[in-house]
Amino acid sequence: MSNIKSIVDIPTVNKIARLARLQIPEKNKQNLTNDLNNILEFVAQLNEVDTSNVEPLASVTGHKLPLRNDEVTDGNIEQLVLKNAPESSSGFFVVPKVIE
Amino acid sequence: MSDLLNLDLSSAQKSLKNREISSVELTKAYLDAIEKTSSLGAYIDLQKDYALEMAKNSDKKINQGVAGPLEGIPIGVKDMFCTKDIKTTASSKILENFYPTYESTVTQNLWNDGAVMLGKLSCDEFAMGSSNETAAKGNVINPWSKTIPMSPGGSSGGSAAAVASRSALAATGTDTGGSIRQPAAFCGITGLKPTYGRCSRWGIVAFSSSLDQAGPLTRTVSDAAIMLNSMAGYDNKDSTSANLEMPDLTSYLDKSIKGKKIGIPKEYTQDGISEDIVSFYETSIQFLKDSGAEIIPVSLPHTKYALPVYYIIAPAEASSNLARYDGVRYGTRKEAESLDDMYELTRGEGFGDEVQRRIMIGTYVLSSGYYDAYYLKAQKVRRLIKEDFDNTFENVDFLLTPSTPSTAFELGQKQDPLTMYLNDIFTVPASLAGLPGISIPVGLDKAGLPVGIQLIANSFDEPNLISVAHTLEKSANFNVIAQGAAK
Numbered sequence: 001m002s003n004i005k006s007i008v009d010i011p012t013v014n015k016i017a018r019l020a021r022l023q024i025p026e027k028n029k030q031n032l033t034n035d036l037n038n039i040l041e042f043v044a045q046l047n048e049v050d051t052s053n054v055e056p057l058a059s060v061t062g063h064k065l066p067l068r069n070d071e072v073t074d075g076n077i078e079q080l081v082l083k084n085a086p087e088s089s090s091g092f093f094v095v096p097k098v099i100e
Numbered sequence: 101m102s103d104l105l106n107l108d109l110s111s112a113q114k115s116l117k118n119r120e121i122s123s124v125e126l127t128k129a130y131l132d133a134i135e136k137t138s139s140l141g142a143y144i145d146l147q148k149d150y151a152l153e154m155a156k157n158s159d160k161k162i163n164q165g166v167a168g169p170l171e172g173i174p175i176g177v178k179d180m181f182c183t184k185d186i187k188t189t190a191s192s193k194i195l196e197n198f199y200p201t202y203e204s205t206v207t208q209n210l211w212n213d214g215a216v217m218l219g220k221l222s223c224d225e226f227a228m229g230s231s232n233e234t235a236a237k238g239n240v241i242n243p244w245s246k247t248i249p250m251s252p253g254g255s256s257g258g259s260a261a262a263v264a265s266r267s268a269l270a271a272t273g274t275d276t277g278g279s280i281r282q283p284a285a286f287c288g289i290t291g292l293k294p295t296y297g298r299c300s301r302w303g304i305v306a307f308s309s310s311l312d313q314a315g316p317l318t319r320t321v322s323d324a325a326i327m328l329n330s331m332a333g334y335d336n337k338d339s340t341s342a343n344l345e346m347p348d349l350t351s352y353l354d355k356s357i358k359g360k361k362i363g364i365p366k367e368y369t370q371d372g373i374s375e376d377i378v379s380f381y382e383t384s385i386q387f388l389k390d391s392g393a394e395i396i397p398v399s400l401p402h403t404k405y406a407l408p409v410y411y412i413i414a415p416a417e418a419s420s421n422l423a424r425y426d427g428v429r430y431g432t433r434k435e436a437e438s439l440d441d442m443y444e445l446t447r448g449e450g451f452g453d454e455v456q457r458r459i460m461i462g463t464y465v466l467s468s469g470y471y472d473a474y475y476l477k478a479q480k481v482r483r484l485i486k487e488d489f490d491n492t493f494e495n496v497d498f499l500l501t502p503s504t505p506s507t508a509f510e511l512g513q514k515q516d517p518l519t520m521y522l523n524d525i526f527t528v529p530a531s532l533a534g535l536p537g538i539s540i541p542v543g544l545d546k547a548g549l550p551v552g553i554q555l556i557a558n559s560f561d562e563p564n565l566i567s568v569a570h571t572l573e574k575s576a577n578f579n580v581i582a583q584g585a586a587k
């Protein structure tokens with residue numbers, strides 16, 4: 001819980017941006033750092049709440065997640081799957097070369 | 101033509117059924133209205149030919165006596181709903197050329213029931229915003245603006261502006277933390293967020309999956325009931341969809357609320373809320389009392405923690421959901437030498453500032469070493485917020501609150517992200533608990549801007565929510581048309 005007061009600096013922003021695969025222009029980094037610190041400071045008020053005997057709540061549905069039979073329900077839609085791809089070839093998505 | 105625009109959805113439904121008007125006439129009237137109000141920027145993709153084709157088809161069905169409940173009704177669709185072969189961008193640059201190969205369940209339900217699609221409506225990028233200013237294609241203007249352009253609210257700002265300007269008979273919206281109710285309040289219309297699970301999320305661009313819910317924006321409560329009747333329903337393609345029958349909501353419109361208990365939460369009248377809103381809130385309490393309801397003061401002690409919880413959980417889920425925009429399978433791509441550079445450049449240039457901020461916050465609170473302190477903590481407090489509601493609903497049937505702390509603000513006025521987030525202070529708690537809420541216009545403040553009041557019901561109690569909302573609507577008798585509306 002002591003971590004919650006942690007302050008984000010530019011190296012941290014670089015690290016998070018890397019994890020999120022976001023290229024952030026140098027000139028925007030200081031503003032972004034300030035925004036993130038303001039938001040993190042705002043949410044830190046949750047520290048006031050005693051949650052020592054509280055279970056986390058992930059879903060409000062109240063029902064168990066249903067299971068379905070593991071069966072193929074469609075298929076032969078290669079063209080539809082590739083339709084919005086920025087680049088495709090011979091039924092594959094094309095990405096920049098990953099093996100030298 | 102103006103006579104046609106004066107019909108609300110319920111009246112248009114009757115006139116179409118009795119063949120006093122045709123869907124083609126009605127649709128043409130709306131297409132004209134859209135042209136007249138185009139400077140508002142509500143629509144980002146107009147489907148003129150498609151709409152007329154659908155209208156012709158509806159007229160045929162009406163003549164054959166096989167009309168659906170929404171047959172021939174022209175509506176607008178928020179650009180968060182995937183529409184087959186019709187561009188769906190979520191108001192983002194990263195999806196600027198995305199043509200879904202499938203239809204969202206909610207819109208399919210609407211077309212199955214005969215609705216006519218006028219086009220796609222602007223919203224905040226990926227529904228992240230409360231002013232519609234984060235939309236890649238620019239601002240939407242609130243039709244209530246006088247000399248200074250005002251925000252329609254957000255994220256369903258295009259939907260609210262279209263309905264308020266009479267450029268759609270109704271519209272779909274999505275609400276994650278207030279994105280239907282807040283813009284409805286700002287634009288003087290009705291906005292209904294159903295219980296989480298009532299409408300299928302399948303085919304809706306995902307923002308925060310434990311919170312996202314579709315709902316209607318309409319002129320009246322009766323119109324909202326008709327729209328939700330069609331939009332809702334169990335869908336096995338969404339594992340969180342509720343397998344529960346919903347009765348015909350229109351049959352609840354005129355049910356008396358005599359003896360119903362209305363809770364007035366003390367946490368919703370805090371400093372910083374506009375005086376005019378407080379005054380309309382007090383009047384609304386009196387209206388419900390006069391209609392035979394019992395007014396009960398209640399307390400939901402964890403209310404103040406709802407926004408901090410929301411601004412951990414929603415960005416966390418968003419950072420995960422938006423990982424799919426990688427420039428490989430769909431969306432725009434920025435070419436680069438390596439795969440990692442391609443990802444980073446594509447996402448850095450494709451997402452706007454607010455979306456990037458939320459991805460950053462979400463990634464941070466889920467990252468190693470911070471997960472327990474932020475994300476898990478937020479999930480625990482979320483349970484306390486839900487328990488506040490559970491406890492309160494043991495003693496009351498509904499909660500009455502203001503919809504927003506202020507009326508519509510000027511475009512460009514709220515530059516600081518946190519100030520913007522505070523807009524959703526009264527709508528976020530019910531979202532975190534998954535409860536249905538509706539915003540009803542009750543009057544105009546001193547500046548001539550609409551004031552919305554929110555009613556919240558227990559899970560899956562939309563039928564009774566419709567009764568109490570209709571009662572409040574009749575008492576408030578708000579019938580002013582926005583000056584920016586089509587005539």
